[in-house]
Amino acid sequence: MVDATTNPTNTGLTTADGKPLKAALAHAQARSRRRAFLLVLPLLLFIVITFIVPIGQMLKRSVYNDGFTVQRNLTTGEKTPIMVNLAKWFDENPAGTEPDEAAFAALVEDLKQLKELRAAGQAGTRINYELSGSRSLFTQGARKAKKLQPPYKEALLELNPKWNDPKLWQVMRSASSNFTGTFFLAATDRTRDADGNIQSVEENRQIYLKLFWRTLKLSVLITVLTLILAYPIAHLLATLPLRYSNLLMIFVLLPFWTSLLVRTTSWMILLQSQGVLNDAMVAMGLISDGNRIQMMYNQTGTVIAMTHILLPFMVLPLYSVMRPINPSYVRAARSLGATSWTAFRRIYFPQTVPGIAAGGLLVFILAVGYYITPALVGGSDGTLISNLIAFHMQKSLNWSMAAALASLLLGGILILYWLYDRLVGIDNLKLG
Amino acid sequence: MAMTDSGAAFVEFDRVQKSYDGETLVVKDLNLQIAKGEFVTMLGPSGSGKTTCLMMLAGFETATHGEIRLGGVSINDIPPHKRGIGMVFQSYALFPHMTVGENLSFPLEVRGMGKSEREEKVKRALDMVQMGDFALRRPAQLSGGQQQRIALARALVFEPQVVLMDEPLGALDKQLREHMQFEIKHLHESLGITVVYVTHDQSEALTMSDRVAVFENGRIQQLAPPADLYERPENSFVAQFIGENNKLPGTVVALDGDNSKTEGKIATVKLEDGATCEALAVKCGGPGSKTLVSIRPERVSVSAEPGPNSTTAQVLELIYLGDHIRCRLNVHGNDEFVVKVPNAAGHKHLVVGETTQVTWDAEDARALDPL
Incomplete structure (x- = not known):
């Protein structure tokens, strides 16, 4: 109180040697605070490593799946982007575009790469999550891709007419992006139709x-x-x-x-x-x-x-x-x-x-x-x-x-x- | 106020016994009559059965044997909520999830009283304990003394004929306790209710009660108004328990007059150091029986005047207490003999180590049962 009246510029209280009281208090308690924090640290690290990080990973994985975009070499750990040509075509053409020859050419190019990397199963599985029966479509396509001749659309359809399914193309489009809400839709018994509209799945498949x-x-x-x-x-x-x-x-x-x-x-x-x-x-x-x-x-x-x-x-x-x-x-x-x-x-x-x-x-x-x-x-x-x-x-x-x-x-x-x-x-x- | 006629008794214990385990009796053959409007205190050390008696009266414990009557009607089989007895607990037992007003309103509510009538009675009860402004507070926001008043108001708000209090002032500090003693006493006087009060604090019992029942070991040792209890204890336990007391063990050698009846006569007692003294025979046998002579410290005077019970005493310790000086002396071989010397003008100034004379009247020395 003496300070407040004798020294009008300094409104806060000070210690006897003129240090601000708040700073002095913080300094006096810093040591015990540091000690207390060190005691808590092991548990904090444990919780972060075993609880918060895994839950964050889980939350991320529910909206993130790179099964259709990246291939990991299990021995070297090397990551190779896959389906790049198709992804490029999807970028250039808006949703709902009828897949043209260019699209099929890109697809065949990617299937060849899948064969090389032996990643057809992985990519097919990712599509299979949303459209059952797609995995075999991809493994078959990759196996035969080398022999296909242009025009690719006809060649591929001849191999398997399922390639023309608009639903398949809608699924591939959504899978070519790593982030997707599809899993949340599926988890609530909903799906996207070929045009990308959200709708409920059939009654007998709602679980x-x-x-x-x-x-x-x-x-x-x-x-x-x-x-x-x-x-x-x-x-x-x-x-x-x-x-x-x-x-x-x-x-x-x-x-x-x-x-x-x-x-x-x-x-x-x-x-x-x-x-x-x-x-x-x-x-x-x-x-x-x-x-x-x-x-x-x-x-x-x-x-x-x-x-x-x-x-x-x-x-x-x-x-x-x-x-x-x-x-x-x-x-x-x-x-x-x-x-x-x-x-x-x-x-x-x-x-x-x-x-x-x-x-x-x-x-x-x-x-x-x-x-x-x-x-x-x-x-x-x-x-x-x-x-x-x-x-x-x-x-x-x-x-x-x-x-x-x-x-x-x-x-x-x-x-x-x-x-x-x-x-x-x-x-x-x-x-x- | 002393009650002997059971016809007019309002609360009556008739040969009540209580056992918890079937092996030992906590309450042994209790007979107690309390008149309407009387303030009776059950006083005793812990474990003496006084709280058990209160719980039996409230209906929380059943009597193993005997009958408890209220207004002449046996209440042994009446559940507690139909007895209409108010109770104040040592822990106050104010419902923590209700406000003070709701606490007071509770007994009226369960009796089906209308809202306006309830509010009026709650207000009157709160005013009675000078807590009128606290109706909206929670019990946790009140001090101990305030909670005590609320507990009191709650026990009184439904106008019971009997209010039981189980060491209600035990948790308060000394000053507040003394203040509350007077308040309870005044409430009792102004409302004319019957109060049964349990305490182990003798000064509380002496201050407030019309009569005090001293409990020990499941029995009432003496039931008497406070003055009688202090001045005329009937046995050694009461003499020891109430107030300070000097005790000199000895053997009765003679009684004046014939030996058929001992009470009220002057007995000659041979003390352990061989000296004899005279005492009022209260509860001792005939010649040859052991006895304990009990003398209050303030009834002993330090004086040169020789009397029938004059003896030499060596001063062992002096404690100055302002209004009096407490002297510990060696009298008849007893090192713990205490005498209170009033700090009056011209009193005798004692010195530690000096030998002096003490004396007391034969009527003030009571020959009681040996411990």
Whole structure:
């Protein structure tokens, strides 16, 4: 304050030797800040390398595919541009142009190069993602390209009339650019027609939206079921004396210490049509031997097994919220004239909402991305979107498609997270 | 206010016993009658069963044996929400997700009271504890003392006939606690409610209560108005627990008059160092039985005047406390014998190490049961 009055030019406070106070403070704390940052650095690097970079890669791959533009030599790692002539023709002619002789000449030139580089399979696969049957078209074309004589259009059509398909040309045009939204369109069951207009695929080929919807539905159902089952357990755990509740807590945690695979297969043993449950019901005469209930390899199996496996994730946040709730709250409500139901509804339940929200969010997010259990017990009816992502990663090797599906899933969860923040408030999240 | 006639008792414990594990009794044969409008405190060390008694009265614990009556009607089977008993908890138990106003409105709401009536009663209750401006605050935004007032207002807003308080001032600092003691006392007087108060703080019990029930080991050791409790403790535990106390163990050698009845007579007690002194026989056996003579520090005078209980005392320690000087002396071999010397004009100035004379009246020394 003395400075402010004696030295009107300097409005900020200073230290005894005239240094600005803010600078002095920053200097004094710099060392400990640096130390703190160094402590965090390993984890930061770990997260960046193993989490942020892969997710960025995945997001990129969902809109980026160079299968039709670059060939990589697997031994030397050398990159060679392919389909350059065709790409040039696409640049010169706007979309929708009927492919002329020049276009076919460019195509044949590129097919010759594909043969040389042995890249016909790769390029064909890229086109095959969007138009099935194209891979063989490319391998056949590349094999015979050397022998083709002008006019190339007729020669190529004679080899295979499919080369005249306007849809094929539309797909090649979009594939000649590395960046494409096609995978996102496909992931939402849509496609471009020959003129480049977006339209839904035929009813019987729509699978992704159905699976997204099923994943959402089952995840909500599983979340609700775990909540219904976990709430009383968590309450019991929170109100029992510590030595009993610790024992019970071990039972809750026991599944965590058992392999996921073991737990899932044990459900298979219990639920299958020749399984323990069905056998018991037949033995008791509840159902006849011919009418064994199908509880496995369908949605029922997925729901039962996943509810069991995800239950601890609901119990723990609920428990951690319920434990510190003083029993005198409910007692106070009771002494003030509330019935036990009113005391629960008006006093106890509102205080457990942060736990419900945290557990619900946790279970839901885990359920949405769950893979092993639905793969094992889900059959064709109970598989989830993650199984399809795995299919594209491992079987069809269409990584861009897998990435697009995964990105949609990630986006969906982020939207839910945002909604959750708006409705419940992220500050209310309490995990332990 | 002392109650003996059970016909007029408003709250009544009749031979109540309570056990949690089926092996030990936490409350042993409790008989207690509380009159309408009375302020009764249950005082005792922790684990003495006083809070259990309160919880049984509120309905959160069931009595293992015996009957609890409210207004002459047994309430053993009435659930807590139908008992109409207000309760103030040590932790206040203000609902954290509701505002102060909503907290107070809650008991009225569950009774199906209309909105305008509710608002009026809430306002009146808040004004009563001088918290009228705080209706829209959340409990977390209030200080401990303010929360305490709100908890009090909430327990009173639905006009219960009995209010139970479970160490309500335990979490407050000393000054605020003393202030709140008077406020609670004044509210009790102006509203005419019956209060059952639990505490382990004896000064709180003595300040506020009409009667105090001293609990120990599941039993009421003495039930008496504060003055009686302090001046006429009936047994060694009460004498030890309430206020400061000098104790001299010994054996009864003689009683004046005949030996058929001991209470109210002057007993001659042979102390451990061989000397004898006279004491009022309160709870000791006939000649030959062990006893503990209890004398309050302020009833002992340091003087040269010889009396029936005059003895020499060596000054061991002096603590100056302003209004009085606390002297620790060796009397009859007891190193912990404390005497309070008032800092009055012309009082005797003692010196550590000096030997002096102390004396007390036989009526002020009480021969009680041996510990």
